[in-house]
Amino acid sequence: MQNVKSIYADNVQVQMDKADINSTICWFCDKIDTEDDKTEIYLQKLLNTNIGLTGNKYEYLVLSRRIPCCRICRRTHENARKWSSILMTLGGIAGLLAGLILPFVIFLNLQITPGKNFNTIVICAIFGGIVSGGILGYLLGRKIAFALAPGTKPETYAGQHPLIEPLMSEGWRIGKPE
Numbered sequence: 001m002q003n004v005k006s007i008y009a010d011n012v013q014v015q016m017d018k019a020d021i022n023s024t025i026c027w028f029c030d031k032i033d034t035e036d037d038k039t040e041i042y043l044q045k046l047l048n049t050n051i052g053l054t055g056n057k058y059e060y061l062v063l064s065r066r067i068p069c070c071r072i073c074r075r076t077h078e079n080a081r082k083w084s085s086i087l088m089t090l091g092g093i094a095g096l097l098a099g100l101i102l103p104f105v106i107f108l109n110l111q112i113t114p115g116k117n118f119n120t121i122v123i124c125a126i127f128g129g130i131v132s133g134g135i136l137g138y139l140l141g142r143k144i145a146f147a148l149a150p151g152t153k154p155e156t157y158a159g160q161h162p163l164i165e166p167l168m169s170e171g172w173r174i175g176k177p178e
């Protein structure tokens with residue numbers, strides 16, 4: 001088991017370009033004036049790892065920065081998250097079924113008598129099916145979300161924003177600790 005503790009760090013200061021920071025143009029599509037509409041980007045930095053008998057305990061520093069983001073881009077990012085997780089689950093289930101059924105279909109069609117390794121083959125096929133189905137579903141969900149809004153760049157593009165980039169070069173990473 002792994003434990004995660006976060007410490008909120010709101011007083012981190014870095015050098016940045018004032019002109020870029022005051023822009024209200026959407027960072028993710030560069031087209032729409034957001035009229036001060038913003039999205040919150042969380043950053044994390046590993047502070048400490050305590051190795052223990054019951055599992056490792058990780059301590060993170062966490063902070064957030066708000067950068068201009070229009071409604072279309074924000075909705076696209078939400079859809080990408082939502083659809084990729086739904087399709088990842090569905091892909092995993094489809095992969096499980098395929099992994100369960102395919103070895104039997106193949107063995108029956110080729111008229112091979114299942115040997116003593118057959119159980120191992122089925123288990124590997126199920127495992128491989130879940131993993132590959134899950135990955136394919138995840139990628140497909142993101143692809144659909146961004147296909148509907150071709151001008152929107154993914155959330156990770158926030159890493160190049162002048163408010164965020166200096167933090168990234170100091171070892172911060174986008175995302176909340178889980």
Ligand SMILES: [Zn+2]
Pocket residue numbers: 026027028029030031032069070071072073074152
């Ligand atoms: Zn936008």
